[in-house]
Amino acid sequence: MAVEAYEFKSEAQQLLDLMIHSIYSNKEIFLRELISNASDALDKLRFERLTDDTLTADDPDTPLGVRVWADPEARTLTVEDNGIGMSRDEAIRNLGTIAHSGTKEFVGKLKDAQSSENAEHLIGQFGVGFYASFMVADEVTVVTRRAGEATATRWHSRGDGQFDVDTAERATRGTTVTLHLRPVDEDNGMGDYTKEWTLKGIIKKYNDFVTYPIELRTERTEVERDDEGKPVEGAEPKTVVEWTVANSQKAIWVRDPKDVTEDEYTEFYKHIAHDWEAPFETITLKAEGTFEYRALLFIPARAPFDLFYRDQKYGLQLYVNKVLIQERNEDVVPDWMRFLRGVVDSPDLSLNVSREMLQQDRRLKAIRKRVVRKVLDALDTMLKDDRPRYLKFWEQFGKVMKEGGTDADFKAKVEPLLMFTSSTQDEVTTLAEYIERMQDGQDAIYYITGESEDAVKHSPHLEAFAAKNYEVLYLTDPIDEILVGHLTEFNDIPLKSVGKGEVELGTEDEKKAAEEAREQKQAEHKDLLEKLGGLLSDHVKEVRFSSRLTTSAVCLVGGEHDLSPGLEKLLKQANQAAPGSKRILEVNPDHAVVTTLKGLFEANADDPKLGDYAQLLYGQALIAEGTAPPEPAEFARLIANLMV
Ligand code: ADP
Numbered sequence: 001m002a003v004e005a006y007e008f009k010s011e012a013q014q015l016l017d018l019m020i021h022s023i024y025s026n027k028e029i030f031l032r033e034l035i036s037n038a039s040d041a042l043d044k045l046r047f048e049r050l051t052d053d054t055l056t057a058d059d060p061d062t063p064l065g066v067r068v069w070a071d072p073e074a075r076t077l078t079v080e081d082n083g084i085g086m087s088r089d090e091a092i093r094n095l096g097t098i099a100h101s102g103t104k105e106f107v108g109k110l111k112d113a114q115s116s117e118n119a120e121h122l123i124g125q126f127g128v129g130f131y132a133s134f135m136v137a138d139e140v141t142v143v144t145r146r147a148g149e150a151t152a153t154r155w156h157s158r159g160d161g162q163f164d165v166d167t168a169e170r171a172t173r174g175t176t177v178t179l180h181l182r183p184v185d186e187d188n189g190m191g192d193y194t195k196e197w198t199l200k201g202i203i204k205k206y207n208d209f210v211t212y213p214i215e216l217r218t219e220r221t222e223v224e225r226d227d228e229g230k231p232v233e234g235a236e237p238k239t240v241v242e243w244t245v246a247n248s249q250k251a252i253w254v255r256d257p258k259d260v261t262e263d264e265y266t267e268f269y270k271h272i273a274h275d276w277e278a279p280f281e282t283i284t285l286k287a288e289g290t291f292e293y294r295a296l297l298f299i300p301a302r303a304p305f306d307l308f309y310r311d312q313k314y315g316l317q318l319y320v321n322k323v324l325i326q327e328r329n330e331d332v333v334p335d336w337m338r339f340l341r342g343v344v345d346s347p348d349l350s351l352n353v354s355r356e357m358l359q360q361d362r363r364l365k366a367i368r369k370r371v372v373r374k375v376l377d378a379l380d381t382m383l384k385d386d387r388p389r390y391l392k393f394w395e396q397f398g399k400v401m402k403e404g405g406t407d408a409d410f411k412a413k414v415e416p417l418l419m420f421t422s423s424t425q426d427e428v429t430t431l432a433e434y435i436e437r438m439q440d441g442q443d444a445i446y447y448i449t450g451e452s453e454d455a456v457k458h459s460p461h462l463e464a465f466a467a468k469n470y471e472v473l474y475l476t477d478p479i480d481e482i483l484v485g486h487l488t489e490f491n492d493i494p495l496k497s498v499g500k501g502e503v504e505l506g507t508e509d510e511k512k513a514a515e516e517a518r519e520q521k522q523a524e525h526k527d528l529l530e531k532l533g534g535l536l537s538d539h540v541k542e543v544r545f546s547s548r549l550t551t552s553a554v555c556l557v558g559g560e561h562d563l564s565p566g567l568e569k570l571l572k573q574a575n576q577a578a579p580g581s582k583r584i585l586e587v588n589p590d591h592a593v594v595t596t597l598k599g600l601f602e603a604n605a606d607d608p609k610l611g612d613y614a615q616l617l618y619g620q621a622l623i624a625e626g627t628a629p630p631e632p633a634e635f636a637r638l639i640a641n642l643m644v
Contacts, residue, residue, distance in 0.1 A: 003166040008157075009097040012131070016159050019134040027189045030132040031068075031199070032206035034079040034177055036271055037129055038066040039210045041083025041175060045147055047325065048084065055084075055147040059172040066210070067243065068203070069217035070194035075181045077137075077193050082174035085146040088153040092165055095130060095142065095155055129274070134159040136190060137179035143168050144175040203246040206267050211251060211322055215243040251322045253296035253343050257284045269298045272317060273341040277301045280393065281382070283342075285374050291363060293346030295332075295371055300339060303396040307339065314338030316371075319345035331364040332371055334410070336403035339396075340375060369409075376413045383417060383430070394419050394428065402479045406486045415490055418483075420473040421453060423462060429473075431490040439470055441507040444496040447473040449481055449566050455626040460552035461498045467550050468505045472498055481567040501560035503548045518547050521589045528601045529587070535614040536585060539630065546586030553591045554621045556583045565625075585618060593617070612638050 008016060042064045049055050059082065067080045086094060133140050138158060145152035152170035157163035170176070184192045191198055196218055203214050220242065224235040252260060252268045262282075269279040279298035286294050295316070306312050314335060315328035322345060332344050344367055383390040394401070404414040419428035424437070434445055446465060450456035453476050465472050475484065487495055504511040522529070522545045533543040540556070549555060558564060562581045563571070587594065593613075600607050616638050619629030629635040 003164050005162055005164045006092060006096055007162055012097050013161055015131050016134055019131050020159050027135045028191060028193070028198075028202050029206065030136050030179075031077075031079070031193070031202045032271070033129045033132045035066055035068075035203065035207045035210060035214060038079060038081035038083060038175065039207070039212055041081050041085065042066070042212050044084040045082075045173075048147070052148070056173070058147070062172075063213070065213040065215060067215045067217070068199060068246075070196075070199065072194040075194065076178055077181055077199075078176060078178045080174065080176040082172065083147075085149075085173045085175050086144045086153065087146040087149060088151075088165060088167075090146065091142065091144055091153050091155045096163060133177070133179055136181055136193060138182050139180035141178045141180075142175060143170050143178075145170040145173050147173040149173075200246050206271070208247045208264070209250060209252040209268050209271070210247055211249055213245045213249060214247045216246045218242050218244055251319075251345070253284070253294050253345055254322065265296075265298075268296075269341065272343065273298065273300060275300055275341075279341075280396075281378060283374055283378050285370060287367075287370060291346070291348050291366065293344060293348070293367055295342060295344045295367070295374075297340055297342035297371065297375060299375070299393065299397075300341060301396075303339065307397075307400065312338065314340075316340065317343045318349075319343060320349045321345070321347045325349075329364075331361070332368045334368070334372065334404070334407055336400050336407060337372060337375065339400060340371075344371070372410055373413065376410065376417065379417055380413075391419075391428070399477055399479060402477060402483050405483045406479075408486075411486060415487060418487075420447075420475065422474060423457070423466065423472040424469075425471070434471060434473065435491060435493060437471055438493075439468065441510070442470055442505070444494050445473065445490060446470060446496055446498050447475050447484065448498045449475045449484065449564055451566070451626060452476050458624075459498075460549055460555040460621075460624050461557070463550040463552060464503060464505060464548040465498060470505060478566075478570060481564060481570055485567075497558070497564065498548070499556075499564065500558040500562065505547075514547055518545055518589065521545055525589075525594070525598065527605075528598055531601060531605065531610065532585070532587075532597070532614050532617070535611050536618050539582065539618055540585045541582040543585045543587060545589040549586065549588035549591070551588075552624065553588050553593045554617045555586050555624065556621045557586050558583050565627075585621060587617070612641070616642070 007013075045055060046064065062082055064082060068078065070077045140157055140159070142155040143152060144155070152168040154166045154168035155163060156166075181193055182190060184190055193199065193202075196216065199216055203216065207214060218241075220240045221237045222240045223237045224232040226232050252264060265282045266278040269282070270276065273279075278301065280301040281299040283297040283299075284295070285297065297316070313328050313330075314333065315326075315330040315338075316332050318326040318329035318332065329344070333340050346363070346367070349363060379390065379393065382393065398419060401414060401417060405411050405418055407414070416430065416432060419430055420434075421428055422434065431445060438445075448456045448459060448461055450459065453474050456462075456474050456476060462472055475481075484495060484497070489495060504514050506514070525545070529543050529545070533540070536543060541559075546555065546557075548557075559581070562583070565583075568581075597610070597613060600610055600613070615629075615635065619635040619638075622629050
């Protein structure tokens with residue numbers, strides 16, 4: 001096949017431009033990225049070989065590994081692996097586009113990124129990997145041959161919007177990436193990447209734990225010597241080439257945590273998580289006994305932008321005896337803990353992780369239980385010992401933690417870690433802290449759900465609670481509606497919505513007195529309330545007097561066991577049947593509108609004005625919740641009439 005020229009996909013080109021006009025001081029990481037890719041390619045080969053042993057038939061004896069060499073005269077640097085390689089199509093696809101989903105959003109965010117630190121972080125999340133080469137090179141050539149295939153491909157680009165692809169020669173499978181390096185410019189972070197010790201230092205720093213040998217080519221000049229060890233006269237000095245392994249290859253998670261430095265953990269985390277930032281928290285776990293495994297877990301410092309994308313892949317790397325089996329295993333963490341990164345390694349799992357195997361499944365479940373508990377315990381300790389730090393975590397991952405509150409297996413351990421804003425506190429609060437502040441006679445934890453804090457803050461539902469100094473939690477995340485379905489009590493104290501059922505607040509005596517007074521008024525106005533109920537029967541199931549209003553005229557409340565409007569909305573959005581239950585319109589018995597209504601009603605029970613006023617009351621209650629009345633134009637007309 002002839003040479004073909006291609007254009008980079010636009011997002012890829014944008015990233016490439018970013019790399020070329022590099023804002024990063026830390027240019028040396030390009031090597032880390034190339035070696036990471038090589039190591040991934042070796043992992044893939046090792047894994048595919050489990051089911052197809054012909055893949056290494058082309059070169060069965062050379063051990064799997066990475067080789068790095070430089071040519072100072074030509075100013076080239078080469079990274080080579082004998083891993084899975086790429087077919088022509090794969091090279092075009094993998095090296096000319098960004099494979100990850102959500103690219104558009106990403107590039108959008110990148111454009112919005114205010115600072116280079118933000119941009120750096122975004123790029124880190126995205127794992128630009130290969131493109132980092134263009135920070136240090138003005139020309140990149142890749143020669144690659146897919147394992148099991150006979151032909152090789154040459155991919156070449158100057159990073160100028162185009163790359164070309166050609167058929168090439170390569171004796172065996174694998175990938176060779178050759179960079180033509182830009183001139184050394186120490187002031188701008190461009191070191192001399194042809195120097196052996198520079199390369200060695202970078203490999204040691206970033207890729208020490210890579211489980212394959214990374215061999216570095218070293219050269220020595222040797223003069224031929226005679227039997228007595230004297231240089232042979234006239235003999236030309238010879239160049240002796242040697243390959244030395246630059247990394248220790250020790251799987252970091254099998255080492256005793258005491259012997260691992262924070263830097264080593266950080267580099268390992270960056271390697272597996274494709275993050276440029278150090279992890280927020282590192283957690284190690286070792287299980288011994290009949291079923292052995294180890295885990296090395298990381299909580300990232302920032303939530304990835306795709307944390308709430310559907311179908312986002314999550315999970316931990318699964319190793320069996322240091323052999324990578326799965327990049328993201330979803331059995332060892334629940335989906336709500338999708339922020340967790342890390343490694344699980346067990347010699348007792350079988351190499352072929354297949355879902356049918358019950359035994360395997362049980363083991364993975366056991367690991368999952370331990371992993372989740374361990375992380376929750378770490379968070380619990382953090383909350384107790386270093387609350388400001390915990391708040392940082394909460395800011396990033398609070399919303400997913402709330403999902404955890406709906407997980408029957410772990411909710412008991414998640415609930416104490418949940419934080420909410422509230423009507424009386426400037427800072428977020430836990431449920432336990434809320435309980436400590438409860439008023440005498442208060443027997444429930446009250447909350448209000450809604451679309452935003454602003455929307456709920458001024459809700460009429462809160463009036464009676466504010467009057468009594470009762471704290472109300474603001475539940476304004478979409479997940480909260482589902483959370484409260486599971487979080488029905490905490491430390492034996494029930495959670496109650498301020499918008500549901502009847503509320504009587506205060507001591508037993510106060511409650512009783514209030515209820516009696518309300519019932520008496522209710523009885524006095526029975527006919528009027530029934531009339532209004534009839535007029536609004538399309539919208540509400542009842543009109544009654546309220547004990548929760550002090551200043552507003554009306555509000556809408558749900559029955560004790562009804563779905564909240566927010567939850568109904570969620571169900572509808574998810575295309576699930578929502579019963580669409582009608583709510584109750586509560587009227588403030590002490591409000592002057594009651595006098596007006598009563599006057600009209602007693603003068604003429606069929607006065608059409610009563611119908612209009614009923615609609616106005618209902619519309620008002622909706623507006624106070626941030627919802628439009630059913631017929632906004634009609635509502636506006638009624639108000640205008642009222643003003644005339
Ligand atoms: P990432 O590694 O984050 O996926 P890269 O831009 O570094 O992103 O690489 C893109 C893709 O190119 C990789 O996912 C892989 O499929 C392919 N690739 C890169 N380097 C190699 C290599 N040495 N061997 C095989 N495939 C590679």
